[in-house]
Amino acid sequence: MIERDWEFEKIKKYKENALRENIYNKRNVKKYKECPYCGSKSFIKYGKYNRIQRYKCKNEKCKKTFSNTTNSVWKYLKHKPEKWFEFIELMGEHTTLNECAAKLEISIVTAFYWRHKIFHAIENNYKPEKFDEVVDVDTYYTEKCYKGSRNKNYTYADKVKNKFDKMYGLVPRSVSVLIAEEIGKMPLIRRTENGETIVNNFNNNVLKIAAKDCYMRTDYFTNKKLKNNLLQYNKKLSNATKKKYGLKIIGNRIEDKIKKDKKKNIMAYLTAWLSRCKGIATKYINHYYNFYSLIDSEKVFDYMSIFFDLLKNGSYTSVNELRKTHIENY
Structure with a gap:
């Protein structure tokens, strides 16, 4: 039978x-x-x-x-393998945790920790490796967010200030973010840490991976101190590089002859992308910036290749390590 x-x-x-x-x-x-x-x-x-x-x-x-x-990223994940593929695909589509949990039939807590395990692995495997020629440097500002915090909250003065800023359309200045992008490469987007200046952020993260004669471009709206720092840096470029890009230093500004192609406003797209999360805790924000850099990159990735890259090169991060990494020091 x-x-x-x-x-x-x-x-x-x-x-x-x-x-x-x-x-x-x-x-x-x-x-x-x-x-x-x-x-x-x-x-x-x-x-x-x-x-x-x-x-x-x-x-x-x-x-x-x-x-x-x-020691793989997927260690101790008890769910079926196909759910892991689907979860990465949903992350790429910027699906909310509630929607991910409903579609994959997992809890919101599980979805939250899966997201951050993947964030940590992606941060170690996908990052800008080198800037070679012309880098556009911008600054972006956002406000502090204590979402999910157990021991930090907005003071009454903070709430009044935030309400006042929104009422009059003022740009929040609580957290400064550095953006550096070169055509054809993965952009670098990084929050300035507590006790760090935007200039130090630039020196430690952009100059560290920039080629010797890499030209740093900026615009009128960039942070003044960072702009002065870029001016001093560009003054030291070789004569060959200055001639190549037609650089002219006029007072405290630099003019060049690089054709200004119409490019995507990365700050506008980043703001729109983050708005779907309805608030991201400041302690986690760099992970989101790094993930956005990956999906915004001109290089094409698919969720299958990302999965196998993380499987082979990613390292396991426990829940306790996640908690220790994100100490609320902001």
Whole structure:
């Protein structure tokens, strides 16, 4: 007698196992050359669990077991693998946590921690590596947000000031953000940390990865101190670079002969993109900026390639580490 399976549960189970096995295939995961716990290079195969190869350390003081999933971004995620793909795709579409939780049938808390695990992994794997020729530098301002904070809140004076600013259309100045972008490359967007100036932010993050004769452009609305810093930097450019871009230093401003193509207003798009979140805590904002840099980049990424990049190169971040990383020091 043939056992009946009207709901095709066995086929579904087989597909899940086949996908899981393919995900953790040796081509897609980090190859272990040593035990991730003690560093011993002596370990053996130790069977399989859910078709995923496991290993055992032969060091007498360790003897721990590990697998291809150990220390991956997806460690301890108990849900089906296809949900992880879908979640990254939903993040790229900027779907809210409530919508993600409803579509994937997971809790909002789970969706929140998944999002931040992915943010941390993306921040370590996708970032501007180098600026080579002409970089447009801008500043952007936003207000502090204590959303989700347990020990910080707006004071009465803060509330009055925010209400006054909105009433008269004043730009908030609580948090300054640095934006640096070069055509064809991933932009750098970073909040100025507590106790850090916008100039230090630029020196430590943009100049650090800029080529020797990289020209820094700016406009009239850029922060005055940063603008003066850029002026001093550009004065030191080689004569060949100045001639190449037709640079003329007139008083405290620089003119060039670079054709001003109509480009996308990154600040307007960034503001519109962030507005869908209905408030982001300042302590998390750099993660959102970095993720926006990825999806705004001219280089095309798809959620499958991002998933496998994070699987192979991403590192595991526990919930406790997430909490320690985001100490409210702003």
